[in-house]
Amino acid sequence: MNSEIDKNTSKDLGVTPPPRGRGWGRGLFPGSFDPFTLGHADIVRRALGLFDEVVIAVGYNEQKAGWMPVAERVAAIKRLYADEPRVAVESYTGLTVDFAKEQGITAIVRGVRTSADFEYELQMADVNRQLSGIETVFLPASPQYASLSSSLVRELAHFGHDISPFLP
Ligand code: ADP
Numbered sequence: 001m002n003s004e005i006d007k008n009t010s011k012d013l014g015v016t017p018p019p020r021g022r023g024w025g026r027g028l029f030p031g032s033f034d035p036f037t038l039g040h041a042d043i044v045r046r047a048l049g050l051f052d053e054v055v056i057a058v059g060y061n062e063q064k065a066g067w068m069p070v071a072e073r074v075a076a077i078k079r080l081y082a083d084e085p086r087v088a089v090e091s092y093t094g095l096t097v098d099f100a101k102e103q104g105i106t107a108i109v110r111g112v113r114t115s116a117d118f119e120y121e122l123q124m125a126d127v128n129r130q131l132s133g134i135e136t137v138f139l140p141a142s143p144q145y146a147s148l149s150s151s152l153v154r155e156l157a158h159f160g161h162d163i164s165p166f167l168p
Pocket of ligand 1: 030033040146
């Protein structure tokens with residue numbers, strides 16, 4: 001991973017919005033975001049160039065406690081986008097497509113880092129489209145973040161490593 005990572009994502013998003021009237025409506029970016037990394041922020045920034053609005057949806061499983069409490073994950077992401085009115089942050093449990101329908105979503109956005117991600121995402125996208133008619137848009141991970149994952153960040157934290165270089 002490139003350590004010269006761009007931390008501008010939080011303050012100056014550097015986004016060119018879609019041309020007026022040409023945006024794709026509301027995109028839903030679902031994930032665990034445990035924690036939300038620079039890789040996630042990069043996908044949000046790029047999705048804001050396609051969609052009029054992006055809903056970041058923190059999915060959780062009532063049976064499984066995460067690393068960070070869901071409310072903290074939501075609060076941290078909200079702080080990050082406090083100045084970006086085109087971003088909303090929500091939490092949900094259950095099927096992503098049910099939540100997507102509730103939210104009036106045009107399409108689901110997912111980041112793809114590896115061929116393994118792609119295999120898994122293809123299946124999910126296919127099932128989600130069959131269930132709801134909602135399409136999934138894949139954005140390829142930017143090379144500098146392609147090896148970055150929340151699980152890697154959790155592992156580094158577990159061993160007392162400074163994780164701040166990976167977080168927006
Ligand atoms: P999930 O548990 O749903 O995979 P994650 O929080 O791990 O949730 O990831 C949410 C989305 O962000 C997924 O589409 C994942 O592929 C994408 N993603 C995660 N890390 C990166 C990264 N470094 N670059 C681009 N996309 C990423």
